[in-house]
Amino acid sequence: xxxxxxxxxxxxxxxxxxxxxxxxxxxxxxxxxxxxxxxxxxxxxxxxxxxxxxxxxxxxxxxxxxxxxxxxxxxxxxxxxxxxxxxxxxxxxxxxxxxxxxxxxxxxxxxxxxxxxxxxxxxxxxxxxxxxxxxxxxxxxxxxxxxxxxxxxxxxxxxxxxxxxxxxxxxxxxxxxxxxxxxxxxxxxxxxxxxxxxxxxxxxxxxxxxxxxxxxxxxxxxxxxxxxxxxxxxxxxxxxxxxxxxxxxxxxxxxxxxxxxxxxxxxxxxxxxxxxxxxxxxxxxxxxxxxxxxxxxxxxxxxxxxxxxxxxxxxxxxxxxxxxxxxxxxxxxxxxxxxxxxxxxxxxxxxxxxxxxxxxxxxxxxxxxxxxxxxxxxxxxxxxxxxxxxxxxxxxxxxxxxxxxxxxxxxxxxxxxxxxxxxxxxxxxxxxxxxxxxxxxxxxxxxxxxxxxxxxxxxxxxxxxxxxxxxxxxxx
Numbered sequence: 276x277x278x279x280x281x282x283x284x285x286x287x288x289x290x291x292x293x294x295x296x297x298x299x300x301x302x303x304x305x306x307x308x309x310x311x312x313x314x315x316x317x318x319x320x321x322x323x324x325x326x327x328x329x330x331x332x333x334x335x336x337x338x339x340x341x342x343x344x345x346x347x348x349x350x351x352x353x354x355x356x357x358x359x360x361x362x363x364x365x366x367x368x369x370x371x372x373x374x375x376x377x378x379x380x381x382x383x384x385x386x387x388x389x390x391x392x393x394x395x396x397x398x399x400x401x402x403x404x405x406x407x408x409x410x411x412x413x414x415x416x417x418x419x420x421x422x423x424x425x426x427x428x429x430x431x432x433x434x435x436x437x438x439x440x441x442x443x444x445x446x447x448x449x450x451x452x453x454x455x456x457x458x459x460x461x462x463x464x465x466x467x468x469x470x471x472x473x474x475x476x477x478x479x480x481x482x483x484x485x486x487x488x489x490x491x492x493x494x495x496x497x498x499x500x501x502x503x504x505x506x507x508x509x510x511x512x513x514x515x516x517x518x519x520x521x522x523x524x525x526x527x528x529x530x531x532x533x534x535x536x537x538x539x540x541x542x543x544x545x546x547x548x549x550x551x552x553x554x555x556x557x558x559x560x561x562x563x564x565x566x567x568x569x570x571x572x573x574x575x576x577x578x579x580x581x582x583x584x585x586x587x588x589x590x591x592x593x594x595x596x597x598x599x600x601x602x603x604x605x606x607x608x609x610x611x612x613x614x615x616x617x618x619x620x621x622x623x624x625x626x627x628x629x630x631x632x633x634x635x636x637x638x639x640x641x642x643x644x645x646x647x648x649x650x651x652x653x654x655x656x657x658x659x660x661x662x663x664x665x666x667x668x669x670x671x672x673x674x675x676x677x678x679x680x681x682x683x684x685x686x687x688x689x690x691x692x693x694x695x696x697x698x699x700x701x702x703x704x705x706x707x708x709x710x711x712x713x714x715x716x717x718x719x720x721x722x723x724x725x726x727x728x729x730x731x732x733x734x735x736x737x738x739x740x741x742x743x744x745x746x747x748x749x750x751x
Contacts, residue, residue, distance in 0.1 A: 282379050286372050289383055293392075294365050300623055301357030301397050307629040307725060307736050308654040310399045314356060315659060315670035317343030330488045332673040337488075338435035339401035353660045360403030364396045367407035374414055376592035385585070388612035389728065390578035393619040401437045402578065408433040408440065409582050412447075413589045419451065420471065427474035431481055439579040441485055442566055446558040448478045494674060503569065511572040515564070516541040519577025521611045523728030544604065548584065555587045574727045581608075615728045622724050630721035630738040631657035634694065637719060638662075641692075642745055649693040651680050654735050658694060688714045692742035697734030707739075716741040 306314070312333075317340045320329055330337050346359050368386040375382050386392060395402040412429035419426040434444035452475055491498045510526070513534075517524060522537035524530035545564075549556040560583055567576055597605075627633060635658055638648065646666025650658060656671050675681070679699070687693055687710065700707055711718060718741050725736035 285383075290365070290369055290372060293368055293386060294361070296620070297361045297365065297392070297396055298357075300393075300620055301361050303624050304357055304397050305627050305629040305632050305723075306353070306356055306399065306657060306660075307631070308656045310356060311631070311657045311660050312653075312670055313339060313343060313400060314353060315656070316340050317347055319669040326488065328492070328674070329670075331490060331492055334438055334489060334491065335401050336435045336437065336441065336485060338404065338432070342404065356399045357397060360396055360399040363404055363407045364391065367410045370407075370410045370414065375410075376589065384609055384613065387616055388581075388609060389615035389619065390575075390581055390612070392616045393623075394575050394727070395578055397619075397623065398575075402575070404432075404436045405440055405579065405582060408436055409586055413586055416447070416590060420468070423468070423470045423474050427478055430478055434478075434481065434485060437579075438489055439563055439566065439576060441482070441489075442562050443559055443579065443583060444478075445482055446562055448475060448482070450554060450558050451475060492674065501571070508568050511568045511570075513538075514572050514574065515567050515577060518574040518728070518730065519580070520544075521607055523574070523615065523730050525730060540604070540607070544584075547601065548587070552587050552591065555590075559583050559587070574730065581612075618729060619726075622726065626724040627721075627736075628723060628725055629657045629736040630723040631655075631661065631736070633721045634658055634738040634740055635661040637721070637740060638692075641742060643692050643742060647691040648742075649680065649682060649687060649690045651682070651687075651693055651695045652699050653678050654696040654698075655694040655738070657736065658738075684710060684713075691745075692716075692740060694741075695739050697737035697739065700739050701734065707741075711741055714741070714743065716743055718742075 316325070316329060316333070320340070325337055325340055329340070343359055351358065368391070371386060372382050377385075391406055395405055408429065412426070412433055415422050415426045415429055430444045430448055433447075434441040451471075455471060455475070513526060517526070517534040517537040520537065521540045522533045524533045524537070526534070545556070545560070548560065560580065563579055563583065622628075638658075644666065645662040645664055645668070650656060650668070653671050653676070659668055659670075662668070695707070710716070718739060721738040721740065723733055723736035723738070725732045725734075
């Protein structure tokens with residue numbers, strides 16, 4: 276580990292620059308529907324509902340909602356939501372810069388890669404706590420016999436971040452349990468401490484409870500519409516290999532050359548990791564790969580894979596000399612991720628990530644009250660934190676609504692305005708045109724540049740507001 280005078284001088288300056296850039300782009304970021312949903316849950320849900328059914332419908336452990344509740348208790352405004360993700364990541368980056376057993380180049384560059392600097396930092400979702408939880412765990416993991424309580428606490432926090440992180444923490448606990456079992460097999464029972472047994476027992480109870488807490492209800496409309504099939508699994512695997520590490524593309528004919536590059540990189544990386552870190556690959560990476568294959572996959576989920584590989588390298592620092600081809604592969608990963616960070620910074624600074632603020636400003640201009648507008652899709656939920664007063668509504672109920680509000684045409688026509696987002700309009704354009712004609716609505720479009728890496732997903736946060744003039748509106 277480099278401890279030279281220049282590094283000590285540059286480290287605090289680097290951290291200040293990293294924090295300044297994060298706060299700057301965070302202040303320009305427009306939260307989208309997932310961020311709004313978490314905020315509304317933290318604001319409005321009781322602890323009974325949170326631990327009773329909300330985690331089960333959200334598919335997320337309660338830690339992030341509790342973290343937001345703490346901030347809201349101290350009066351955090353919605354416009355400052357980015358602080359809830361930037362500050363824990365800043366703490367993680369500081370620990371990484373000063374404590375990680377890597378070269379100065381890696382310690383300075385890795386916090387600037389896409390997942391750390393943007394996707395899990397500026398986007399205020401549960402993944403924002405992942406880097407801090409994993410960094411703390413990496414620092415105490417090799418001392419788990421001496422610092423048993425600290426290690427098991429770090430495992431519990433990591434497992435409370437997200438379903439993917441729960442699988443990772445379970446894999447680490449499994450490795451620990453296997454080590455204790457091997458001691459028992461080899462007759463080294465005296466080396467098995469009561470503190471370790473108690474700690475692992477606590478984690479087992481936590482894991483079972485977490486699975487119960489997250490297991491989806493069959494009555495959930497989202498679950499009822501989820502129809503897994505062999506084609507679904509294969510598509511998930513294809514996306515996972517092609518869209519999350521060194522390329523960022525759709526499954527389209529013009530993207531096949533890049534997809535091929537991404538798939539080959541992914542496969543070779545998995546083979547090399549399985550050969551060189553067998554236990555870590557099969558206990559940490561493979562379970563998450565399988566999980567991502569069988570549940571609805573999102574490209575940002577692959578950030579957990581990047582961080583898992585970081586953890587593996589961290590725990591094996593100094594023990595291995597890596598061949599040039601491996602170093603070249605890591606350089607390629609860093610180069611692509613840094614490029615994504617730059618692109619994300621420029622896009623979020625110059626264009627709206629979500630059109631919700633612009634749509635809200637238009638509602639104020641047209642004097643459309645919260646109770647007069649129907650938010651038809653889940654993605655339109657990003658409007659709700661800006662609304663206030665009677666009829667503003669709260670978090671989305673997946674059990675009752677699924678992705679689309681259950682409302683028929685006659686009910687919809689009773690509203691003075693309604694909001695949809697672009698993907699719905701593209702699918703049901705003819706129906707939308709008919710409703711517009713029947714209801715005498717005007718239409719206003721508010722574009723957004725919602726994206727992952729270099730994939731433009733603008734339709735998800737581009738708003739279509741259908742509205743009538745106040746003199747023609749029908750209050751609801």
